[in-house]
Amino acid sequence: MDVQTQIEAFLYPAVTRFLFVGIRVSTVMVFLPFLGSGALAARIKAALAVALSAFMCVIYRPASAELLKVNWVSLALSEALIGLALGLSVQFVFEAAQVAGQTCGLQMGHSLESLIDPTTQAQSPAMAIFYYLIATSIFLRLDVHHWLLRALAGSFEYLPPGSLVTNRAIIEEMLRASATMLSVGVQIAAPLILAALMIDLTLGFIGRASPQLPVMLIGISVKDLLGVAMIGATLAFWPSQFEGHFERAIRTGEHMLRLAH
Numbered sequence: 619m620d621v622q623t624q625i626e627a628f629l630y631p632a633v634t635r636f637l638f639v640g641i642r643v644s645t646v647m648v649f650l651p652f653l654g655s656g657a658l659a660a661r662i663k664a665a666l667a668v669a670l671s672a673f674m675c676v677i678y679r680p681a682s683a684e685l686l687k688v689n690w691v692s693l694a695l696s697e698a699l700i701g702l703a704l705g706l707s708v709q710f711v712f713e714a715a716q717v718a719g720q721t722c723g724l725q726m727g728h729s730l731e732s733l734i735d736p737t738t739q740a741q742s743p744a745m746a747i748f749y750y751l752i753a754t755s756i757f758l759r760l761d762v763h764h765w766l767l768r769a770l771a772g773s774f775e776y777l778p779p780g781s782l783v784t785n786r787a788i789i790e791e792m793l794r795a796s797a798t799m800l801s802v803g804v805q806i807a808a809p810l811i812l813a814a815l816m817i818d819l820t821l822g823f824i825g826r827a828s829p830q831l832p833v834m835l836i837g838i839s840v841k842d843l844l845g846v847a848m849i850g851a852t853l854a855f856w857p858s859q860f861e862g863h864f865e866r867a868i869r870t871g872e873h874m875l876r877l878a879h
Contacts, residue, residue, distance in 0.1 A: 638697050638779045640671035645701025646770055651712045651757060654705070670767070677771060693779055700773060700875060703792065707871030708766060710799045711863045712753050717803030719749030725807075725814040726845035727838050749806070752853075756860045762868075769868050777875050791874045795867070802863055806856075810848045817841050 644667045648654045653663065723745030757763070804811075817840055825833035 636671060636675050638693055639674045639774075640667065641694055641697040642701045642773075642779075643667055643671045643674060643770065645698045646705045646766070647701075649702060649705025649709050650763065650766065651709060651754060653763065674771060674774065677774075697779060700777065701770075703788075703874045704766065704770060704773070704868075704871040706792070707795055707867045707874070708762070708864065710795055711802065711860070711867050712750060712757075714799045714802035714863070715749045715753035715806060715860075716746040717800060718806035719743065719746035721803065721807040722749070722810045722845060722849070725810060726842050728842075752856065753860060756857050757864070760857065760861055760864065762864045765864070765868055769872055773872070773875050788874050791870065795870050795874075806859070809852050810845055813844055813848050814841055817844055 647663060647667050647670075653666070720743050723743045726745065728743065728745050817837065821833050821837045821840070824831060
């Protein structure tokens with residue numbers, strides 16, 4: 619065997635392994651909050667994806683023969699679906715935070731205020747961006763990205779490249795996870811919604827008792843001040859609340875992958 623043949627015999631399996639590990643890692647990073655946002659430079663994201671893929675290749679060493687026996691197109695798609703499942707499971711929590719922000723903004727009278735979202739470079743309601751940024755800060759403070767990377771590394775043990783089998787259970791689990799987005803958003807916004815409801819009832823009774831009072835004008839200011847006060851009062855409970863949501867999201871992502879055997 620000449621030198622060129624030896625080099626090809628060594629490089630081809632190594633490059634193949636790195637390629638498919640990189641597809642799974644890159645897909646997770648695309649849908650991962652903060653790291654996958656447009657606020658981070660593309661070169662930094664590409665360098666981070668390459669570095670993580672290299673580390674994963676060192677930790678996990680699939681047999682070269684296993685990778686060479688399967689269809690490359692189907693294997694690439696299956697790896698992308700795995701990364702999609704893990705990334706979206708956490709992204710749903712951030713979408714729930716935006717739903718809560720939009721709901722609270724509507725109750726406080728800030729539904730027409732919009733800002734440029736730094737993650738998507740699109741106009742979004744101001745309160746939705748505020749809630750999203752708070753969720754991102756908690757995400758980084760709790761090192762949830764480390765949890766997700768550990769889940770990603772563990773996925774190579776029970777779901778090696780080429781072993782993904784899509785079935786109805788995975789689709790149902792994904793739909794169930796997306797459905798919880800609305801319920802989680804309502805849970806986050808529940809204190810302010812209840813407070814705004816009580817203010818509306820109180821102002822309604824005052825308006826019936828004294829029709830000459832400008833209840834509509836007073837209500838906007840009162841609900842605005844009450845909303846700020848409620849956000850400040852409940853902000854201390856957000857880290858523990860979001861920690862539970864992030865834990866469930868990662869468990870959901872791992873559960874979907876385990877259903878794919």
